[in-house]
Amino acid sequence: SVAVEDQKFCLKEVLNTFKLCLSENKEVYLEHYVAGWRGLIKFLNSLGSVFGFISKDAVNKIQILVNHMNDENGSQYVTVQSMVKYELENELVDLTKRGSHPESGCRTLLRLHRALRWLELFLERLRTSKEDSKTSVMCAEAYNESLSQHHPWVVRKAAGMAFCMLPGRLSFFEVMNVGQPEQVVAMLGEALPLISEVYQITEDLYAQHNLLELP
Ligand code: 1Q0
Structure with missing residues (x-):
C-alpha cells in the first residue's frame, strides 16, 4: 500500500530534498536540510x-532545529543564513x-554539518x-577523515563497533531502493x-563568522 511505501527509504527522495535545499541566491533552507536528514535517518x-x-x-x-523553526521567532529560521544572522x-x-544557550541553532546545525562531510x-x-569493497571500511575511513576529530574516544570506539555491523555493499545498495548497482552509482554521482x-x-558561512568550533 501507499502508506508502507512511504515508510521505505528511497535514495531518490533524499536526493530531491537536497536539491530543494538551495535557494536561487544559494541560501540553505532549513526545512529541506532537516528533511534531508530525516530521510537519511530513516535509512539508518x-x-x-x-x-x-x-x-x-x-x-x-x-x-x-524544528523547535526553533516552530517557535515565535520561527521566521528567523527559514535559512541557515538568516538563522546565523539572527x-x-x-x-x-x-x-x-x-x-x-546549549541548544542554539548554530551549534546544533554545526553537528549535522560535520556529519554531512562524513556523508559526502x-x-x-x-x-x-x-x-x-567493504562498506564498514569505507565508512570508517570517511569517519576518521572527518567527524571523528570532533568526537571523544568513547564515541569513536562505539562508532567503530557499529560500522562493523554494516551490511555488505550489495545489500547496502538494495536498501537504497534505486535499482541495479549501476543505477545506484549513477544516482550517487x-x-x-x-x-x-x-x-x-x-562551511564558508560558518568560517566567515568564526563558528566552526562552537562548543
Ligand atoms: C551508515 C552508518 C552511519 C554512520 C554514521 C556516522 C556517524 C557516527 C557518529 C556517532 C556519534 C553519535 C553519538 C553522539 C555524538 C554526539 O556527541 C555528537 C556531538 O554532539 P554534542 O551535542 O554532544 O556536541 N553528535 C554528532 O556528531 C552528530 C552525529 C550525527 C550523525 C548522523 C548520522 C545520520 C546517518 C545517516 C545514515 C546515512 C546512510 C548513508 C547512505 C545513505 C545514502 C544516501
Whole structure:
C-alpha cells in the first residue's frame, strides 16, 4: 500500500530534498536540510538497532532545529543564513564555552554539518567502490577523515563497533531502493555535487563568522 511505501527509504527522495535545499541566491533552507536528514535517518534505522545511539542523537538535533523553526521567532529560521544572522545579532549563541544557550541553532546545525562531510566522503567511496569493497571500511575511513576529530574516544570506539555491523555493499545498495548497482552509482554521482555544494556553502558561512568550533 501507499502508506508502507512511504515508510521505505528511497535514495531518490533524499536526493530531491537536497536539491530543494538551495535557494536561487544559494541560501540553505532549513526545512529541506532537516528533511534531508530525516530521510537519511530513516535509512539508518532500517539498518538495525545497533545504530540507535547514532540516530537518536541525530533525531534529537533535528528536533531542536524544528523547535526553533516552530517557535515565535520561527521566521528567523527559514535559512541557515538568516538563522546565523539572527542568533549572532541577538547573542543567542555560546561562542567559546557552553553557557546559557546549549541548544542554539548554530551549534546544533554545526553537528549535522560535520556529519554531512562524513556523508559526502562515505558516498564518494561507495560510488567508486569495487564489488569486493567493504562498506564498514569505507565508512570508517570517511569517519576518521572527518567527524571523528570532533568526537571523544568513547564515541569513536562505539562508532567503530557499529560500522562493523554494516551490511555488505550489495545489500547496502538494495536498501537504497534505486535499482541495479549501476543505477545506484549513477544516482550517487548525481547526489554528491548537491550535497557538496550545501556543505561548502554552510562551511564558508560558518568560517566567515568564526563558528566552526562552537562548543
Ligand atoms: C551508515 C552508518 C552511519 C554512520 C554514521 C556516522 C556517524 C557516527 C557518529 C556517532 C556519534 C553519535 C553519538 C553522539 C555524538 C554526539 O556527541 C555528537 C556531538 O554532539 P554534542 O551535542 O554532544 O556536541 N553528535 C554528532 O556528531 C552528530 C552525529 C550525527 C550523525 C548522523 C548520522 C545520520 C546517518 C545517516 C545514515 C546515512 C546512510 C548513508 C547512505 C545513505 C545514502 C544516501
